[in-house]
Amino acid sequence: MTEKELVEFRAEVAAWFRDNAPDDPGFLLPETFMEVGTDEQFEFLRDWQHKVYEAGYLGMAWPKEYGGGGRPQILQDIATQEMAKARVPFMTNTIGLNWAGPLILKMGREEDKKRYIKNILSAEDIWCQGFSEPDAGSDLGNSQCRAVRDGDEYVLNGSKIWTSLGTYARHMILLARTSTEGSNKYAGLSYFLAPMNVPGIDPKPIQKLTGEYGFCQTYFDNARIPADCLMGQEGEGWNIAMVTLTFERGATGGQAGGISSMELTVNDVVELARRVKRNGKPAIEDPDVRRQLVNFLIESKSNRLMGVRSTIPALASEWPTAVMMSGKLRASELNRRLSRFALSMLGANAARFVSDEATDGGKWQRGYFNAFSATIGGGTSQIQKNIIGERVLGLPKD
């Protein structure tokens, strides 16, 4: 496509989001797909995703025959950028759009693609993820949840935790143990595209440190799912889970696009510094605040520029995988520190929590607490640093 066509397309998308941005619903919306805790929040967000898909700005580069737009990836990238710029609510079916969907398109059977892809895009079918377990933490390979073949079915027993959207989901990408034998703990794992609405599967909401909901612990009690829910072969679960994680970490393209959170940016915090007071003056005039803001602006610029430079092969460093392997680590840690710094500017009011008296209704306090979901979920920051040390730098395992 020509430069001119791209510019025109960008303007078209920007205008659409400007004209179609939903009105304030009158209740505090969640800021990420992991924080959807009430029915009214969920329904509002599902309708919004549906509207964006109908307008053609989601799954634009996915194949047409399965419900995608069949258009160049660059258009989806532009649409996603404009969606972020417009500060509209996020696409709530993130696990379907960005993890399960691209996985099915890459490795799924033809019937899976036909069956699942369109409804992922339209938010008709919400997807959740069953990877983590209460006792396994970041160590996925240690999953204990069992799937035992019985005729045309698998019988599931055990539990999964941190199932975002668990009570709303119709399907789950599930990592379960089909065998306890084999040369290592990974060998007995299998991967399922499992239905949620069968007897014996029970997602129970977990109350978060914020006091809100959004995650579930999902219990399996002799739940029977069709055997054709198995993806690939028995024993291939670990490898398929690793492919899923490359999508989750944004290391590979292929996602449907769209934003999955109302990302806090450093400019939001600069803007906060202009309107809150410290020692009777705007906080932005305080020397300590100024220094910290500059540091955050540099760090945020670093993250942006790394993404840009990594697309130029000649400018790869001697550790070319470092940038793509560190996306979640860099973004989530910056977000956590930025949120905590924002709190520090509120003076004594930093000690408030979600309420009418709190600055911006308490969104800064809630945002700081919720920031931990990304520094912990999907492999804690500490695990991420192990991964960078081992897979990027080639250091020995511990």
Place this chain on the structure above:
Amino acid sequence: MIKFTDEQSMLLETAADFCRNHGPIEKVRASLDADDIDRGLWQEMSDLGWLGINVPEEYGGLGLDISSIVPVVESMGRYLLGSPYVSSVLVAECLASCGSDSQRSEWLPKIVAGTIGTFALTEEDGSWVLDDIEAVGTVSDQTLHLTGTKMFVTDADVADLIIASVKIDGAVRLVLIERNQIPPGNLSREVVIDQTRRSFRLNLDGIEISASQVLAGSDLKAIELNSMLMLCAEMSGGLTGVLQVIVEYLNTRKAFNRLIGSYQSLKHPSADIVLSLEAAKSHLYYAATLVSDGDDNAETAIRMAKAQASEAFAFAGDRAVQFHGGFGFTFECDAQLFLRRALWCQYQHGDENYHCRLLEPLLLDQAV
């Protein structure tokens, strides 16, 4: 947003090969505190045409902009190569923009052919503010009498021309001093932290030059920003070099029957270092792009790059020494070479605190 041409890619490849071949660490060690520059290396750089990359074509150069030098300097930094390359290139850049026609036609072809140039800007108080100087030039008839003292004049003993900043009638001006105009005894070697650097103190007292040796322009800011861009390139390369040293040791040294790289207390800071390198490299080539485009935001980009890389490289050098344990405390360990280089680069043309302070109005006080 970041541009990198095929021409620059080719230059980068050549430079990387060249510096790898000339950069075994033994060779670097043999050159520490040397009495002369490596003449063979200098001749080869000159033969490759590197001294004319940013010199206009009419003076025998390639006519590219200063940002095209970045990949060359980054490669040199990777292997700790020391030479008057950066100072000569920057002197050419300064002459091309601030020199008179006759100064340009006299000196630029010579620099392309290997004539060495350097700057005399910093004074005894170590101030990073380049117009904060005391050196004076007094005109009588057609002669300029110089007084004052300059520090950190690199390779001054082998330089054929030195561009110095002095105040003439209260205004800061740049003057071009030729080697034969410096009385014996006015140059003395300085002991500096980076031993790959050959640095001199230049006593200006008693130096007399022709009034025609004053440069027409005196764009100190351009000198500062171009110098910083080169330091950022050196730091990006240096970060790569020091991280290689760290990774190699962490993968071979054992403690308590384990390779030390398996300990998270060493692994995690190493992960931080590789990410800081990726950031430094990204800021560097972004700044280079803006310089090349003549973008108004180039100053912000360069100061950001300098602040980020200064801190990152110094941290990496510091950790490299620590991670080598007892060996790290010895002169024999290469970690110290990189730490010394990092500290030189950090404290030339402003450290991170200095640049963050300057960035505050640039980033925070403009309309949003």
